Amino acid sequence: MNMKLETIETDVLVIGAGPAGSTAAKHAAMGGAEVLLVDKKSEIGTPKRCAEGVSKNGLEKLGIKPSHRWIAAEMDRVRLVSPSGIDVWLNQENVHLPETGYNLERKVFDKHMAMDAARAGSQIMVKTLAKELTLKDDYVLVKAESMGNHIEIKSKIVIGADGPESRVGRWAGLKSTSKPKNMESGVQFEMVGVELEDTRAVEFYFGSVAPGGYAWIFPKGDDIANVGLGIINSMTSKNAYHHLLDFVRECKATQKAVSVEFNVGGIPVGGPLNEFVTDNVMLVGDAAGQVNPLTGGGIISGMQAGLIAGEVAANAINEGNCSLENLKEYETRWVEENSLSFQKYLKAKEYLLSLSNEELDSIARAFQGSDFERIGPMELLGKLVKVSPKAMVKLGKIF
Ligand SMILES: Cc1cc2nc3c(=O)[nH]c(=O)nc-3n(C[C@H](O)[C@H](O)[C@H](O)COP(=O)(O)OP(=O)(O)OC[C@H]3O[C@@H](n4cnc5c(N)ncnc54)[C@H](O)[C@@H]3O)c2cc1C
Secondary structure (H helix, E strand, C coil): CCCCCEEEEEEEEEECCCHHHHHHHHHHHHCCCCEEEECCCCCCCCCCCCCCEEEHHHHHHCCCCCCCCCEEEEECEEEEECCCCCEEEEECCCCCCCCCEEEECHHHHHHHHHHHHHHCCCEEECCEEEEEEEECCCCEEEEEEECCEEEEEEEEEEEECCCCCCCHHHHCCCCCCCCHHHEEEEEEEEEECCCCCCCCEEEEECCCCCCCCCEEEEECCCCEEEEEEEECHHHCCCCHHHHHHHHHHHCHHHCCCEEEEEEEEEEECCCCCCCCEECCEEECHHHHCCCCCCCCCCHHHHHHHHHHHHHHHHHHHHHCCCCHHHHHHHHHHHHHHHHHHHHHHHHHHHHHHCCCHHHHHHHHHHHCCCCCCCCCHHHHHHHHHHHCHHHHHHHHCCC
16 A cells, blocks of 8 residues: 655644534634645545524524525424423524524535635645644654555644544543533434424424434425434434434324434534643634533534634634643633523533423423413413422522
């Protein structure tokens, strides 16, 4: 075999061209740094491991203009379904929905975000797998395999955006391994022939259908939808795939549907790592555990992190100081912006998971047909206390 060893030098190396990595690369390049973005995939964004839901608000705050090329469908309604099938509808008329959004075509979206990074000046190498990382005195040495060739990349900063199974953090000495109870197993079919109640509504199914998580149907236009679920393995004797098969068989909407794609992936739902920055290295996105612990959504929060990390990296390069002390600004800014809401999401999740199928049914019954705009917080809490005073203690700590 003909193996060449090539050494590439750059200011910032971003490992992983998901939404978080491409955003970090874009903003580091915009700040004037020389940036190389690498991904082990031959085609960025493919295969997808995602239900593809994002909030419009989140994209707007990141300054990303919506494009018909990567928006599959628009969502402005939510259907919450209890274990015995009692549904509660949330829409613009009965509640202020902060998370109306899009269902993306991630395979196009991720590529588009990488293209944005390239337009800002970043170089990109696909089919390039980072295999090893060594911290040197004032740079980082990464060994990689690119298109079958062994290469070395010397960079002043590495941004680890290598997703839920991140190795960059571990290589850099950060405590980045998720406990099994904090890692959901996500599985999903993209299906055609789904008989949706409303093509503009995302659907969530709670209870023993998906122990430790929930099941979802996210429409993608016409009769197409992502149908999936996330579970915590230790909470069930069945694996996620078999839970999904049962769900698809039993759910009215999917009984006649046919799958055209199967997606599987870990979802870190334990909240962010305690530390995601060290000398010359920063972690962003799933690699840093920056996933909403309640919903499992990590696209927007990962991109927010990427934006800050990219800016901080560019400043550090301009100042010639890539030490932890200088890069720590990224962690501080991200924590300031997100830690309070993440703590609330964690509590809300704890509350949700403490409810039995019967309690979930009672809550759905209590709220079915409600006009949430007219329900004051006290009435809302009153109804929840009635269902389960014990579980309510946990929720009480949120407020
Ligand atoms: C089934 C499922 C459904 C989900 N649904 C939603 C949803 O609806 N909405 C939402 O917001 N979030 C959802 N998520 C979570 C969401 O997919 C992630 O939070 C998001 O993709 C994180 O982006 P990222 O850039 O951090 O990592 P990723 O998107 O995972 O990207 C990491 C990249 O790093 C590359 N990589 C990894 N290791 C290396 C290496 N050693 N060398 C080179 N490249 C490497 C990978 O190829 C990949 O491209 C879902 C997750 C799952 C599993």
